[in-house]
Amino acid sequence: MADRYLRFTGTAPGRFLTRRLGLPQPAPLHRWSPQRPSLDGDLLHLTAGRSDLDLAPVLSRTGLGTGGERPAAVVLDATGVRDVDGLAGVHAALHPVVRSVANSGRIVVLGSPLDPADHHQAAVQQALEGFVRSLGKEIGRGRTVNLVRLAADAGAAESTLRFLLSPRSAYVSGQVIEVGAAGQGSGVDWERPLAGRTALVTGGARGIGEAVAEALARDGARVVVLDTPQAVDDARRVAEHLGGSVLALDITTEDAGERIAAELPDGLDVLIHNAGITRDRRLVNMPTERWSSVLDVNLASVLRTTDALLKAGTLKRGGRIVATASIAGLAGNAGQTNYGASKAGVVGLVRSLAPRALAEHGVTVNAVAPGFIETKMTAAVPLLIREAGRRMNSLAQGGLPADVAETTAWLAHPASGAVNGQVVRVCGQSLLGA
Numbered sequence: 001m002a003d004r005y006l007r008f009t010g011t012a013p014g015r016f017l018t019r020r021l022g023l024p025q026p027a028p029l030h031r032w033s034p035q036r037p038s039l040d041g042d043l044l045h046l047t048a049g050r051s052d053l054d055l056a057p058v059l060s061r062t063g064l065g066t067g068g069e070r071p072a073a074v075v076l077d078a079t080g081v082r083d084v085d086g087l088a089g090v091h092a093a094l095h096p097v098v099r100s101v102a103n104s105g106r107i108v109v110l111g112s113p114l115d116p117a118d119h120h121q122a123a124v125q126q127a128l129e130g131f132v133r134s135l136g137k138e139i140g141r142g143r144t145v146n147l148v149r150l151a152a153d154a155g156a157a158e159s160t161l162r163f164l165l166s167p168r169s170a171y172v173s174g175q176v177i178e179v180g181a182a183g184q185g186s187g188v189d190w191e192r193p194l195a196g197r198t199a200l201v202t203g204g205a206r207g208i209g210e211a212v213a214e215a216l217a218r219d220g221a222r223v224v225v226l227d228t229p230q231a232v233d234d235a236r237r238v239a240e241h242l243g244g245s246v247l248a249l250d251i252t253t254e255d256a257g258e259r260i261a262a263e264l265p266d267g268l269d270v271l272i273h274n275a276g277i278t279r280d281r282r283l284v285n286m287p288t289e290r291w292s293s294v295l296d297v298n299l300a301s302v303l304r305t306t307d308a309l310l311k312a313g314t315l316k317r318g319g320r321i322v323a324t325a326s327i328a329g330l331a332g333n334a335g336q337t338n339y340g341a342s343k344a345g346v347v348g349l350v351r352s353l354a355p356r357a358l359a360e361h362g363v364t365v366n367a368v369a370p371g372f373i374e375t376k377m378t379a380a381v382p383l384l385i386r387e388a389g390r391r392m393n394s395l396a397q398g399g400l401p402a403d404v405a406e407t408t409a410w411l412a413h414p415a416s417g418a419v420n421g422q423v424v425r426v427c428g429q430s431l432l433g434a
Contacts, residue, residue: 003374003390006397024396027142030104031402032167038063039167041072041102048089049080053110058154061190062165071097073106073165078128079150081111082121090131098135104142107135108164110157111149113178125149129176136174136429137394144173144395144429152181152418159415162190168410171403173394174429180418188415195220198268199412200260202226202251202305203275205234207375208324211401212272215409217242221270226251226260251275251301257308267316270412271309273302273323273346278377280335291338298342303349310361317362320412323350324404325369325423331433343369347423354421364420366411371427374398393428 006026008014018025030036043064045055055077064073076093080086094107101107109132114122128147136145146164150157157179163169164177189195199216203209204225213223223244227235232248239246247263249256260268276298279290302323309315328336329343346367354365372378372389378398381389390398404426410416411424 003397005387005390024391025140026391026396027103027140029142029170029395029397030167031170031400032406036167039072039102039104039106039165041070041105042066043073043075043165044071044097045075045077046093046097047077047080048093049078049082049086051077051080053077053079053150053154055110055154058158058161061158062162064165070100070102071105072102073108074101075161075165076107076109079110079112081124081128082118083124084120087124087127087131090128094135098139101139101143104167104170106143106165106169107139107145108161109145109147111147113149113151132176133174133429137431139394142170142395144169146173147176149176149178151179156181156418159410159413160419163406163410168406170406171395171399171426171428172407172424175424177419177422177424180420182417188413189220192220193413193415194270197270197414198222198224198264198266199270199272200224200226200247200264200268201272201274204272205231205238207377208370208373208401208404209272209274210238211405212274212408213238213242213244215402215405216270216272216412217244219409219413221412224264227275251305252296254304256301257305258312260305261309261312261314264314268309268314269316269319271306271315271319271321272408272412273306273321275301276324276342278336278339280339282335283337286338294338295342295345298339299345299349302346306349306353310357310363315361315363318414318417319361319363320416321357321363321365322408322411323365323367325350325367327369327371327425327427327430327433330369330423330425331430350423351421358420364411364417366419366421367423368404368407368411369423369425369427370399370404371425371430371432372398373404373426374400392432393430395428397428399426399428 132147199221204213205227225235225239226247229248325346326343328340350367357363
């Protein structure tokens, strides 16, 4: 369903009225398209504190120029900030330029991991998180602000910086992303990074799953669209459009993992756990069937199939697992105790499995956590609740399935090996939860 309020605020009367009444003023977001693959403008590189980080080679490959009067993106290197005086440098660097950042622009702050042996360093590096989240809530005009904690050299963060400094991250703001010590992108085809790789998308017949399948196919993957036998016609439509294949399978069956492994004898490079359902009702009115069906689809099937595919060796070394969580699992939501529990369980899975899967199988494990996304499901929500969902974020609008798909594609990227155990909210910096 079209966001008529967003359209109205784009008119002169709409801007005047919403400004006078103090109402949200969402700005149209610049999302990736073949016609506009990069942000419109230049990149400004700033530093606070002393830093030995060599960012120039990576930033030169983002597609953004330098030297413009109104930057499309600002990267602030604050990795060397170790005391409160160093935080003054953060203010001094960004205070003069924030207002000049272009609409739909980006601010990315680079920080360091918290040092357990230096509580001053840990305090000020943690302060960057509060700074970034607060700036994201006030900057407006479709601009986003994110923090990247970098444990190694800049090369490990190239895929992350390319994503955050591009239109692909239009609905990702106020996030803290930790980048480890691997994942350099040497030799990667940045135009079709998944060429020659196989990706499986569960629940891929429609909605967010269909958008994810499209993004992975665009990036070169051979996509297997998995959905229930009841959705096989839609799954076949998606697969035929993308030049992929269909796997009609109830993901909740005990042997689903073994059956997937049998269908993919040559192995799997990318596993996207997208299948999910809702059966909303307050706990006092929730029968057992509504509870168990949601937990079985959204969490138990993810656990079973992941275990089976790792055990069978179906997921190749260098592979990627990306699961779909939700802000309902992070912040809770009335009437969704079953759904919130299942999505919080996905977060727990990611945080526990990620280090072991990487060490034992060479596979990264991450999650996306969507907020209010414009789908057929949210279009059926009552008007006032739908409008509240759209406006209760820093961008004052709902996201699109493509926003979740672009974030998933970044996590699935072969150069994203340094991003592991992360739960990235795709919510326009929702005002609910952290």
